[in-house]
Amino acid sequence: MPEVKEFVSAIKPTWCPGCGNFGMWEALKRALAELGWEKHEFSVVWGIGCHGNGADFLDVQGMHALHGRSLPPAAALRLTRPDLQVVVEMGDGDGYGLGMGHFIHTVRRNSDITVIAHNNQIYGLTVGQASPTTDHLMPTVSTPGGVLEQPVNPIGLALAEGATFVARGFAGDIPHLTELYVRALSHKGFSLVDVFQPCVTWNKHNTFSWFRERVYKLEAEGWDTSDRVKAFELSLSGFHDLTCAADECRAPLGVYFEEQGVPTYEDGVPAAQVPGWSHASEPRDISSILAKMS
Amino acid sequence: MPEVKEFVSAIKPTWCPGCGNFGMWEALKRALAELGWEKHEFSVVWGIGCHGNGADFLDVQGMHALHGRSLPPAAALRLTRPDLQVVVEMGDGDGYGLGMGHFIHTVRRNSDITVIAHNNQIYGLTVGQASPTTDHLMPTVSTPGGVLEQPVNPIGLALAEGATFVARGFAGDIPHLTELYVRALSHKGFSLVDVFQPCVTWNKHNTFSWFRERVYKLEAEGWDTSDRVKAFELSLSGFHDLTCAADECRAPLGVYFEEQGVPTYEDGVPAAQVPGWSHASEPRDISSILAKMS
Amino acid sequence: MSPSAPYGKEVRIRIGGPAGFGIKAAGQTLARLFARAGYNTFDLTEYPSLIKGGHNTFHLRISEEEIFSHVMATDVLVALDAATVGLHVAELTRGGAIIFDPGDVAATDLDLAGRDDLCLVPIPLTDIVYEVGGIKIMRNVIALGAVLGHMDYPVEGLAESLRSQFAHKPPKIAEQNVAAAIAGWEAAREAPCAFPFHLAPRVDQPSTVVLDGNEALSLGALAAGIGMYAAYPMTPATSVLHVMAKHADSSGVVVKHTEDELAAINMCIGAAFGGTRTMCATSGGGFSLMVEALGFAGVSESAIVVGLLTRPGPATGLPTWTEQSDLRFAIHAAQGEFPRVILAPGDHAEAFELAWKAFNLADQLQTPVIILGDSYLSDNHQTITPPDVGAVTVDRGQLQTTGEVENYERYAVTPSGVSPRVLPGVIGAQQIVNSYEHDAHGWAAEDAETRVVQNTKRLKKERTARDLVPAPRFYGPPDAAVSILLFGTTKMPTLEAMKWLEAEGVSVNMMQLTTVWPFPTQEVNSYMERATRTLLIEGNATGQLEGLIREQCLREIGHRLNRTDGRPFSPEQIYSTVHCILGACVNLTTAGAVPDIEGGR
């Protein structure tokens, strides 16, 4: 069973010093080590963005997919390789912008994958434009007058589509984030961990200290993780505009909602019970099908 | 002011006899006449599907867009033509499948358009495959073993993204549907009317009678349209599987949620206050911009 | 020359009426009937993009000899509504028959365009329905009975297939249908004029199958060991999804109707990463959405198969009709440069063959393989000798599915450009399958040297492909008065026309490009070198194959025949074109005419 450091690849991380991605990287390595996953027992799929650059820094059997398209290949890999666990690392622009359609449809499918969203509320790699989760009225280089949209509410959306595990973490609290990862990775069915990941270079608003002033832990308050509607209500508190004070804009961390025992998509697909490559060791016998056609 | 019949085009509808689209067609014509909209005061944008074939049957200044892409052109038209109201007619596959991303992002933008979804819970024009709203476990030609996904919950999704007008109608109740249309078309900001539209040819499950056994009117029960969380809870009752009995699977009709006075996207865009073509009557003077570059 | 009468070796039947009345199903019952009776059949369904109403037709060709395509001529026209007569009377051959319901339209009101050679066969379809206590849809069955009756062909076969067809329904239904068929059969016997000759069931004929192009493609994919099929419905590719879904559980295929085509192809890439043989199919609009991922498959060296079954564009275009205007699009789709293989089946047998070969090529080359077809291939049925399942091979190229590796490099540079592929799940197979340019391990790389090395490595596979892909196919004599060049489904009507021309002693040969990319420059060069007159036939306006030939071979085409009205080329059209090129245009008096050829009668 690999130790934490064995998940470090030969490439030195190129993230900006102080970037929230470091904390997420560390937490994932710890969670993997804690779960004792061997490198040939799982795969990681990344989207394109600063978060995606992480594909070079984790020593795994992975895939660096297209911008916004990390979920379809990940879901298909899980569906055709029952012997592999699948983890997705996506960005907020990547996963909730371009990839929004895939996100919603993967949730309602209850694909048995774990999705980690690097939610820095900004486009990092393309130098600081508004992302779908950028706070209302925040000015960015692509929205100098401030963002006019309501930020995307990933947790609310996931809940609306029957998600079975929805959590939120913070890159600034690695031990807590590691716990969330361990629970999400152990969950059977679709699990989402949306992580506040401060971008120290482009997002001067949602900084580490900004979050530290606002985050609190649901566990600590004995939150009931079985109430979908209450969880939805809680997700609305995620909507905050620039002006709102720390005591108003609380940011709950932890598991919002969890439901066990819901059949996964893979459960429902007979052909998904063996590795897909095993069907192609020799030509398939189609005589019975042909017989019906004469 | 055109009368109902004046919105009928020269092309005779080709929908299957008994199709729910007839009722929606009729209700829209009535609503337009009731509102007294002149044909040059609004535009209609259709997606591709049986619903979209309606583009040929309504005598308007409209656009028959790509499959799944009716919202972006509609939103852009509204944004660049403050003098035109814009209505979208989309399908469930069209708007909630391929078009899901645009749907979510248009909602959170609070674009001042009215979106009518022809929700027949099936792909009509391509002969009966499962749609994103097909009931759980329903077998179709593309899912002979039954649909494994949770159906898309358009109302819940819209509510999660801050929608300001969310309603559900039924093609089998034209007067009530007309009322909903009138309210939606009069609403300032994004309005969604998701309409149960029985497909008599391919969807043998969600039939007119199936709905008649289940629908009830929110107005009649004095529903409070100002509570987003309660509306969300109500939207979950939209999740029904094949087996559930009429008395369990109630289908609420009417306005789930309504919020007035929220600024629209158009309100926030200074350039959106005059028709876009007025900027191109002559070359724009860019000397002040050039001056900064020397 | 006026339309020829039906002749001994062949009968052509057209059933016409509004959509939604089971015309296609009825027609196919007839087709199967004659196929089982040892005849060759070819049927063509034409329909608009709506579910009910409009004008649909089903055209069936039944022949003792080998046939390659539909024809325009019709010997027996079944008019389920009045409009059908006016629309198709011109296609009727001399002495041809019209079966119609006098309840729909009086014989005297039939628009016969002045023809007096036709045989009117009034059948009270609706009345008979009531007599047998059936439902309206049974008009079809009665009409089928009438067709057989008029042709003096035994009705038992039909009765049988109806019984088996309704076996799962209460026996009453089957008997009603049989009664209806017989009633129609008898009514037709009373027709004033008799069918000029007799067909009879044939014995000791080799067994055949009747299938459409999409079924042939699906069977090929299934035989190849496909493990996942992901698609979003789009005419004419839709039915591949249906066929795959139908056999998914019994054959062990994961079949996913995805949220869109972007998901479909990206799922294929994910499944391919896991070592699964995978395919998605669509038409031009969906393919447009797959373009970026096609490049992803190229740079990540993923083995996927993409079906591009074209229809007339641009955009939504004419959904249910046919065209060959996406050839260049398929060749150049996606930013950047990477190797791809494009196979273009010319008929149903080739659809099966090229489908399974596509999977081998994808694995051998680790790059996307496109199967380029069109509506004419997808929508229509042929009787063919059962596909040669024995010939199917599975070659997965350099693939390790299990075990252990050391110092693995996913993108190791090799002479062929193909790198050993080791799947995730294998111990030590750390790798990044990457959409960025990357180094041998798969890590993103931006330095000039690595870029050139990896880009060159990938493009090398296009040269490697040349030795693996199917060569162009050659038909006809080595030397000919006219040498035809084409790709894809145009092969069918061309072979048919060549048969007629050959019978007239007009020598024509043909080169069909089964692989359109990499382009078979050498073969085309030597073919054109030897040609007296060249004729290029393609279903587009801008001459896309012609442009390819000019670019690759620096050669000019002599004559060209293009078509863009959404309808397939007919053998009649190709036959006349060849005659025109030879300076003696045969002026066929109607679209429906077929030549009176030697031994035709």
Added chain:
Amino acid sequence: MSPSAPYGKEVRIRIGGPAGFGIKAAGQTLARLFARAGYNTFDLTEYPSLIKGGHNTFHLRISEEEIFSHVMATDVLVALDAATVGLHVAELTRGGAIIFDPGDVAATDLDLAGRDDLCLVPIPLTDIVYEVGGIKIMRNVIALGAVLGHMDYPVEGLAESLRSQFAHKPPKIAEQNVAAAIAGWEAAREAPCAFPFHLAPRVDQPSTVVLDGNEALSLGALAAGIGMYAAYPMTPATSVLHVMAKHADSSGVVVKHTEDELAAINMCIGAAFGGTRTMCATSGGGFSLMVEALGFAGVSESAIVVGLLTRPGPATGLPTWTEQSDLRFAIHAAQGEFPRVILAPGDHAEAFELAWKAFNLADQLQTPVIILGDSYLSDNHQTITPPDVGAVTVDRGQLQTTGEVENYERYAVTPSGVSPRVLPGVIGAQQIVNSYEHDAHGWAAEDAETRVVQNTKRLKKERTARDLVPAPRFYGPPDAAVSILLFGTTKMPTLEAMKWLEAEGVSVNMMQLTTVWPFPTQEVNSYMERATRTLLIEGNATGQLEGLIREQCLREIGHRLNRTDGRPFSPEQIYSTVHCILGACVNLTTAGAVPDIEGGR
């Protein structure tokens, strides 16, 4: 021949170091300084796809004469880290200088690759920062001061521009920066070796502007009266969105950062329906997502402008580098066949000109117009005479924006193929702008005749376009030893190389295709007809322009120069290639070499 020393007319400065230290900003301060002083400048920024770290460089060319591109040679190298010296020492010209911080690396540890001709200028950047009580980022300003000091160029200009640059900040900041600059300037004066010659501010020079290609494109679009710009960020197109957003409110442009590129282009089509001049720009990956809608614009006859600014692919490829490998993709993207215009600006002045002309062409032809550029155009700055705003015209073609119409037909058939366009909002302008094939009104149509009529009508517009699009541009003598063919940004280094060759008496001419589609067959034919030796230069591996010429002109290219390492062609490379073609290869000893040309000193 070894690298030449800096010479009187020109100085080349390279600043190198890790990303995120304001290298580009600092460099541009310098560029503006010299531009204002009457010099021509050209700067090239090279950076990897990450935000901090890595190796970034800014290369600035300053010249009295007209310059067309970057060069590899460097006279003054500012090394903000040790690595920079080793990476760029080979580019240093004879007697060239290295400005570095002995605090980063001791002079004795500098990797000079055995060069003894170089001038080392140690400047304690970090120490000076502390002296003036500034922050680390000020190292740049000190370095700039040192560059000027070493060149014995007055520091006042720099001081000035720093003051204006920090005008909005507390005065303390500005003064710190000025102090830093002066300190650097003075430190450099103490260098053991002096700069071989003196630059001085020039007087009475015509005023100029310094801008990059994306700014030029944006200005062209703004001048043309653009009303909506919709885009999703993608390198190298991203900054067009930033420029547009910056001027949105003041210029009255709706600027939308969309959820994806599908939305961007479909929004453009919706806005165009409303009569708004509209544009979206992206790179290959985003363009892939726009493909289907490009066809929608084609069939619906929507006037939109699409910027395709390419980078090396496939897929994510090398985001921040340059390539010209999407030419064929741009020409053939989308299913079906429809007219399109593709314009390829060769430099910044053309970017402005072709941008505003693109909007006229889109309106005149009512079809999509693509502006094809690449990273080399987008990312780099030139000093140019201010774009000729007076020359800009607005021609909206046949457009009615207000009033009333009767019996309107959106798709009326006309000789030119262009139909009168009447906007929604006009009384009586009922119409359906349709993605389906349609009739004159816009209603969906499937009959063969309407299809052919409308498809032919649309394609007719491609012929109409030929008389409207910019013709190829010709440079150099009518007859030449070598005739160069190219499109797009390759024009820049080629013109530079031609200047050098001309000075040597080597006669070279060049044809630049400003419009790549419709293809200027005639012009290319007559150009090649007259050529002695042809050389085709394009930044791709498969010879895409070459293929086009072969297809359209049936002509073979003599010599070719291709590049796919993501780096732009350098004039040095083109210069040597021409010499090689002429049989006397000039062996430039290093990449950094530039020829000692007549009057060079």
